[in-house]
Amino acid sequence: MSLPADIKADFPVLRQQFDGTPLIYLDSGNTSQKPQSVIDAMANYYETANANVHRGSYELAVRATAALEGARAKVAKFINAPSTSEVVFTKNATESMNLMARAWGSANLAAGDAVVISEMEHHANIVPWHMLVAETGIELRWIPVDADGQLDLTDLDRLLDGTKLLSVTAMSNVLGTLNDIPRLAAAAHDAGALMAVDASQYVPHLATDVQAMGADFVVFTGHKMLGPMGIGVLWARAEILEAMPPFLGGGEMILNVTKEGFTTAEIPWKFEAGTPMVAEAVGLGAAIDYLSELGMDNVRQHEVELTAYAMHKLTEDHGEKITIHGPVEPSARGGVLSFVYEGESGEVHPHDIAQVLDQAGVCVRAGHHCAKPLMSVLGANATSRASLYVYNDESDIDQLSASLHAADELFSF
Amino acid sequence: MPGLEDLYREIILDHYRSPRNRGELETPPAVRVDGFNPLCGDEIIVYIDVADDGTISDVAIGGQGCSISQSSASMMSAAIKGKTVTDARSLISAFKGLMSIHETDIGGDGSEAEMGITDDTFSIDNTDDISLGDLEALKGVVKFPVRIKCATLSWNTLTQALDEAQPV
Structure with a gap:
């Protein structure tokens, strides 16, 4: 074929x-170009189903909610996520990274804890950590890149000693290098660290199985995989998402609000404050249909x-x-x-x-x-x-x- | 779409292949400022030596970048060497005017007179190998909006260097 x-x-x-x-x-x-089917799906959503989600009691709102949650189910299946509730919609991969660094980081990283990244990372997997270095005093360590454009894993065990998170790209946006994520994830877990994967360049191009990767977090964006700009994904294992504090606060992400405080909604909505990008989610779903057909x-x-x-x-x-x-x-x-x-x-x-x-x-x-x-x-x-x-x-x-x-x-x- | 000949004028390629005042100056007495274009990673280093009488007695350019950023820096260095800081500031204003005339075309008729850019603006004392004509060659850059930042990088860096050498 x-x-x-x-x-x-x-x-x-x-x-x-x-x-x-x-x-x-x-x-x-x-960024990728968009097939007619993605453009049509987004226009069709606005022509037939547009309403705010998760709150209207009328048929139109039911359609809108179904469109959003249907797109989430397509994403979950496309990356072989164990549960749809593990798929959090964001604005883009950069926001997914920041959500992870802020929400998970604030609860799990303290001064002296190390985060390991590599020299071939996109700024989206560098700057959020630099910000935490400045704010909380974590230590940022780097896996070097050798002359052939591969990660030099000679000192990996030493780098991972005392590390809470290993965050590495699945495919370099400059070199095209495909990193051995299952191996890196196993090493991270052996050292007691979690594994995060920047899959922005990977999901659009290779069949993705977040479980086979052995990852704890996977981030990617819709616009590089034939979908629209304005939608990204953070996937994480349910127990990790459950334990994480919320990222942005507001509507959609709460169960209850009183004058004294609030309780959060269930995952994934806990991390989706405010009106979401429904048409963009529909567009991403159509892109996944197109790619799946190919x-x-x-x-x-x-x-x-x-x-x-x-x-x-x-x-x-x-x-x-x-x-x-x-x-x-x-x-x-x-x-x-x-x-x-x-x-x-x-x-x-x-x-x-x-x-x-x-x-x-x-x-x-x-x-x-x-x-x-x-x-x-x-x-x-x-x-x-x-x-x-x-x-x-x-x-x-x-x-x-x-x-x-x-x-x-x-x-x- | 404008043609490449609007951008890559012969005088620009000449300054690119034979950059003037390329090198370093000892700091101090010279002032050094590094300028970056965060969009592309181009880097320009401007060194200027300002004498007590306010004359830019020496200038050197370092760093690396594309033909537009390099040739603009080269032309700039030739134009300001031996001039006073005041003249150099006037030239910066004039050059920025040259770069922005066409950016504002959408509104008015964009004529040079209307924008206050007249030949008088460029009437600095030309010696050496630089003339008004040399800098005018960069005018084509405005037809390629992405490249305006390439052309202005050295000039923005020069502004910082002048501020450090002789605070306003």
Whole structure:
């Protein structure tokens, strides 16, 4: 099985032309495009079911509540969560991380406790911990990244000694490196720590099983997996969520409020203060339906094949000039290709590459990819990054490669 | 969509490939300020040496970044070297005006006169290899809004350096 040959037709944004040039979207690691079915599902929700949830007694409100909770059930099934009540909706993965750091952290971390992260983390899995270092005096420890773009686990046991939480990405948004989460989770548990996983780059691209990961927390976002912006997920084991204090306070998250205080609602609503993003949840549910129809194994196979083609094509066309960071073996990585380009007259800066590529309708990201500590390890201020998804094909890669020649030419003095 | 020739003018590429005043100055007596563009990670280091009479006696530029940020820094260094701090501040204002004229196009007619940007604004004493024309080459940057921050990074950094060297 493979993906449908005419899959691009499902994505309206890809049908547009910019000045007569077809759009070649290679920035899905940043955000993905949306299929018509997701756009339609969100519009349909507003046309047929919009009301506030969990409070109206009329039929329309029942539909809205069913839409929200139906989306939650789809998410739970998609990641093989043991219970729907373990799926907390947030604004995005960053908010999920902050919810975890704040709510779980405030009850479980004190001065001197350690949290371990890695050098390949996105800022979303760095800054919330820096904030706790400043506020409560926890210690932040780092798993180093080696020259091949892999975690260096030589000192893992020492790093985990006295640690309360290990929080690591399942797939690097810069290198594409796939980390061995079950192994890391086992090591964390052996050391008495919990395991948190930033799966923002993983859930959109590989079949995800939070139980097989051995994780205690998993965070990801809807907009990188064909869903809308404005919805993210925090999954955590029920007993952990039960024991955690709430994050934001307000409506929806309470059982009772008096002048003396309040009692919280049951999980997951305990963590969902205020009117939730119902249409976005519906959109995420439609994205999950779309991905499930494609089959996540087919999605993964397509991306491994296209990544292999891209690495071969770029290396064949540009030889020594191009350096692609991260694992060499396509099956050991995601479809994220961060590269630096050494032209005839020195390095062509990623911003300049992205600018020249844009003239040919090719969208790539240039910069530090919200991973400055990793960039420092790589010895680069910035890289160009092409990231692939279901709607990309070999012709997109061919256009990328051809446009890189144009950038090289412009900056050859 | 504007063409690349609007952005990558020959004079810009010239300053990029042969940056002027590249290097470091000893601090003190020089002032050093590091400027960052948090969006892309570009970094510009501006060193200035201000003499007792208020003249910028020396300037050096460090750091790394794209062709626009580097060439803008190079042109800036050539334009302010030997000028007074007051003249340099005027030039900063003029340059920022150049960068923002087209940002406000949506409202008025965006003419230079209306925005108070006239040739007089640029009538600083030009010596060396810099002229009004050189800085004008960066005008095309405003057609690429994402790159305005690249072009202004060194100028914002210079403002901080001037403030440190000679508080207003």
